[in-house]
Amino acid sequence: MIRDLSDDEARRALVCKWGEVPDDVLPAWVAEMDYAIAPPIAEALHAAIDASRTGYPRFGAGGALGAAYAGFAARHFAHDVDPERVVATVDVTAGVRLALDVAAPAGGLVMPVPGYAPQLEMAAITGRRHHALVVDAEAPRAELDLAALDRHFRDGARVLLLTQPHNPWGRVFTRAELEGVRDVVRRHDAFVVSDEIHAPLVLDGEHVPYLAIDGTADHTVAVVAASKAFNIAGLKCAQLVTASRLLHDALATAPMARNDSWSVLGVEASIAAYTDGDTWLAALLDRLRAQRDLLGHLLADHLPLARMRPLEATYLAWVDLRGYGYDDPAAVALERGRVQIAAGHDYHPGLVGHARINIATSPERLTEIVRRLAAALEA
Ligand SMILES: Cc1ncc(COP(=O)(O)O)c(C=O)c1O
Structure with missing residues (x-):
């Protein structure tokens, strides 16, 4: 196959x-x-091309893409996502940037390091101070240092850019670890942008979406995509997921000039991946x-x-x-x-x-x- x-x-x-x-x-x-x-993705793309579906995508949240992602999240992560709270964006990098620009509070950005290289510049380009949450290179298992996270928040940071599962550590964080993160975040009234692009690629254990942890809805934007697991990054379509009306509205009403437009072929491919790719x-x-x-x-x-x-x-x-x-x-x-x-x-x-x-x-x-x-x- x-x-x-x-x-x-x-x-x-x-x-x-x-x-x-x-x-x-x-x-x-x-x-x-x-x-x-x-094959289901190739078929969907061929059908779209045959139909000359090469114009702008449909705008607005939810729709077939929201329903497809919600179905995938329910089957794979036992996570209940409201399809109407799924907002398309061009890719995960743009989605993280958008969440930082329109949904997250002002303040420094904590980034676990080593981390996905282009995101090391995310703080600078969104006008924030970069706080590196460094994982000990000697530790046999890469873990988030919650005491250091706490110190960063005391030191002026307000947002954590969580990557889970983590690239390049290869870690799948456990529910207990994520609850630990939530507790520190809530203590400081801070915010989480959770980059879950690698979620379908769990080899051992299970992916727990950060939004599936109790008490995270009012401080979280998750950014997800079919792109990494299905090799379709060039088709340009990621999704922002929220569980609070306020955060959803902030993302869904972002001016077009802020949310780079995703591609209609990316939408077709993502729907096929989420629906028929299991x-x-x-x-x-x-x-x-x-x-x-x-x-x-x-x-x-x-x-x-x-x-x-x-x-x-x-x-x-x-x-x-x-x-x-x-x-x-x-x-x-x-x-x-x-x-x-x-x-x-x-x-x-x-x-x-x-x-x-x-x-x-x-x-x-x-x-x-x-x-x-x-x-x-x-x-
Ligand atoms: C953790 C993480 N986030 C984001 C990306 C890039 O995603 P996109 O191409 O959708 O911006 C990658 C690419 O490998 C990644 O590993």
Whole structure:
């Protein structure tokens, strides 16, 4: 059911992941998967093109997209979402920015670090102070430091940009952890923007939407999308979810000049993914679990000094390569091994010796990625 793209197909399909690197470089960096899209999505897109559905999308909240997401959230997360409180936006990055601009209170922005690289600039571009909530690189399991979160809120921060499941830690936060976050947030009358783009990609455990925690409705905007799990980021459609009328109205009535317009094809693809994508998604998760296990074996065999964080979700493995003695192992891997992995310091400025490896490819390519990495780091 999961169809691997050949190298030629991948180069034509993934113009960023494959197109931005020279032909002799194996790409394992940006979060895109080397798989053909799910058949129901392809069918929906073909039908839309056949119907010349290439104009503006429908505006307004809810609709077929809201109903499709609500159905997906009920089936996958046992989470009750009001379809009318689902607002489209162009992508998750834009959705986070919009939530910060029109729904969140003024004040500093706390961001768990390492964190999704483009979001490290989110505080600056929304006119806020950046508060880094740093996870200890030595800790075996990445956890949110609630005492440090409390200190940031005392120090002027008002908003937490939560990413859960977390990229690049690969963590799925438990209900108890999220309740702990909620308690600190409420103590300070603070706010949460919860980036849940990786929610369908849980490999172990279960995703608990932050909005499914009691007492979060009045301080939360969740930003979700089918884009990461279904490989449709280029189609540009994410969704903002709220459980309070006030917050919903703030988002839904944002002037058009603030909410970049999402794409009609993105809406079609998202509806197909949420409605008819369960079987393909289950096969994808099986493949990713197998890839994760394979990576564990490959690292043990070829890079015994590497330490990989347990990958509970996503297809992005966070690996500590300090044992090999390079500040920037990704640069060494590219230069000597012709393999492109993501540098850890992009996610945590100043952090040395770490990298993120994208495992969403074929077993053969993953084997070759690690072989090249080992050849480069052990040279
Ligand atoms: C946590 C997180 N948020 C947002 C994004 C980007 O989403 P979008 O392309 O919808 O802006 C990514 C991409 O990998 C991500 O990992």
